[in-house]
Structures are given as structure tokens and as C-alpha cells.
Amino acid sequence: MTDTVAPKTSEKAQLLLVTGMSGAGRSTALRALEDIGFEAVDNLPLSLLPRLAAYETKSGQAGRPLAVGVDVRSREFSAGAIGRELERARKLARYGVSILFIDCGEETLIGRFKETRRPHPLSPDRRVADGIRLERRLTEGIRDMADQVIDTSTLTVWQFREKVKALYAVESDHAMSVSVTSFSYRKGVPRDADLVFDVRFLKNPHYVAELRDFTGLDPKVADYIRGDEIFEAFFGRLTGLLSLTLPRYAEEGKSHLSIAVGCTGGKHRSVFVAEELSKWVAKRGGYRAHSFHREQGPEAKS
Structure with a gap:
């Protein structure tokens, strides 16, 4: 995480x-x-x-x-x-x-x-x-x-x-906490997720031999997914949606919003998108952002 x-x-x-x-x-x-x-x-x-x-x-x-x-x-x-x-x-x-x-x-x-x-x-x-x-x-x-x-x-x-x-751990202000979790659809959607996004349409690094053993935290995997011709348009629309909805959730008094991003194995595409989305939320300011990779253990490194 x-x-x-x-x-x-x-x-x-x-x-x-x-x-x-x-x-x-x-x-x-x-x-x-x-x-x-x-x-x-x-x-x-x-x-x-x-x-x-x-x-x-x-x-x-x-x-x-x-x-x-x-x-x-x-x-x-x-x-x-x-x-x-x-x-x-x-x-x-x-x-x-x-x-x-x-x-x-x-x-x-x-x-x-x-x-x-x-x-x-x-x-x-x-x-x-x-x-x-x-x-x-x-x-x-x-x-x-x-x-x-x-x-x-x-x-x-x-x-x-x-x-x-x-x-x-971070309760020094009243900013809404946003957790972005990557997961595998094979193992089920997180039951506590407020919003769920499916990224199985993106090109899958699993089918590239030199990328298969790495995760979405690795720069080579990240570059491969980012290079998908529709990734930029997809991510722009996704963040556009959240630009509208995050302030409304906060105004309603929600203290924590759980966003889940899923792919087939929970190793490449969902991990990368969850990381990018968490960084985007943090850069907006006014929120406490965390990324969490359900299918990866503490040893997972980029």
C-alpha cells in the first residue's frame, strides 16, 4: 500500500x-x-x-x-x-x-x-x-x-x-480520506467499495513475456499501459467524473470514500491505474489519498 x-x-x-x-x-x-x-x-x-x-x-x-x-x-x-x-x-x-x-x-x-x-x-x-x-x-x-x-x-x-x-492514522484535519484499491475480478469485487471501475479493456501486460512477472508498480509496465492509445482519453474522463463527484461526497459529510479498480489478475492494469488515480486525488488538494493493492503482499515493489 x-x-x-x-x-x-x-x-x-x-x-x-x-x-x-x-x-x-x-x-x-x-x-x-x-x-x-x-x-x-x-x-x-x-x-x-x-x-x-x-x-x-x-x-x-x-x-x-x-x-x-x-x-x-x-x-x-x-x-x-x-x-x-x-x-x-x-x-x-x-x-x-x-x-x-x-x-x-x-x-x-x-x-x-x-x-x-x-x-x-x-x-x-x-x-x-x-x-x-x-x-x-x-x-x-x-x-x-x-x-x-x-x-x-x-x-x-x-x-x-x-x-x-x-x-x-491521519486525522489532524477534516479532509475526506480517499482510498483507491486495485483488485482481481477472479477473486471478487471488494464488498466495501463505494465506486468500482473495470479496466480490463486496457492492453494486458500479462501477454508480454518480459513484463509478465512485474506488477503495475514497475515503470516498464506503467509505460506499456500508458502507451495504450485509449488510456489518455479514458483517464481524462475518469478524473473528470471524480472532479464532479468528490466535492459532492465531501459536502455530504462523507469521511471516507473507497474506490476500487479491477482487472483480471489484479497485478498489472488495476495496480497502475489505482496508483495514478491516487496521485491525481492527492494533487487536487483537500483530500487524504491512499492506494492499496489487494492482491499484492507487503513485498510488492516497483
């Missing part, structure tokens, strides 16, 4: 409620948040959220962001309770209060529970699938009220941690 803007620790504290499906990665998210300066607390009773907000406001100790993890094991857990306690916290706090919901597909969750040989917290004596479906019903309203949703179905642990850091 490439950060177009260097991460900085938040200058204005926030209270971030981290929740979601059991096994989706809440604990991993809390550890990633700790890495970027958050103080993390897991399984806090919901009724204590407003007290935390009130205490930090009165004590003047609101300089460090706080991440609070809750799930179906937490006391008083329900969509209604979370809504009520967050509303009380927002009235008492002098800083941002928001929700991060960690989601994951059922088949992936079943596989994770089988791998760890642990029962689902809602179905200790029944099938894991029964617990997942019950939890899905219980958390549906919470997902709907979340400020951010991250689906970990197709993410590695490293990719997930980097995505959390990209979302929350």
Missing part, C-alpha cells in the same frame, strides 16, 4: 467504537490502532462509553484517541443499546465519536473458526454457521449506523492492518 500523505498521529482525540462479526478481525484492528497512537480497551460495558467521554472532556485529557472494542460477548450488546450510548457520548464529548464495523463473509468465518477450533460465542453447542447467522441478525442495525465498514473476507492480516492504519 502507498500512502500519498504521510501518516501523523491525531491532534484531536476521538472515541472510536470497534465492533463487528466474531472472527472478522476486531482484535487485529485494535492492535493496528494501538500502533498509530490509540489507547485500546476491549469488551468495555456499553454503559461506560458516555462516562469515558465525559471524563476526558472534564479532565482536559482528550489529546489521545481511544478505541473501544465491543462484540456480542459485551454486556448490554445490541443495536439499540449502542445507538443510545453513542448518542449520549456524542453529547458529552468535545471530539469525534464514531463506529468502525469489521465484517466478513460467512464461508470465510466458518473456515476461521474451524482453523482455530473454537466455538462461536453464540452457538457453543451448535454449528458455527448457526451462531454466525444469529450474530448477523443482531449486528445488522449496527453495521447500518457504522461510519466505516471493512470487509476482511479477502484480506490478509497485513493488508487488513494497513487498511485500518490508512483510515485512522
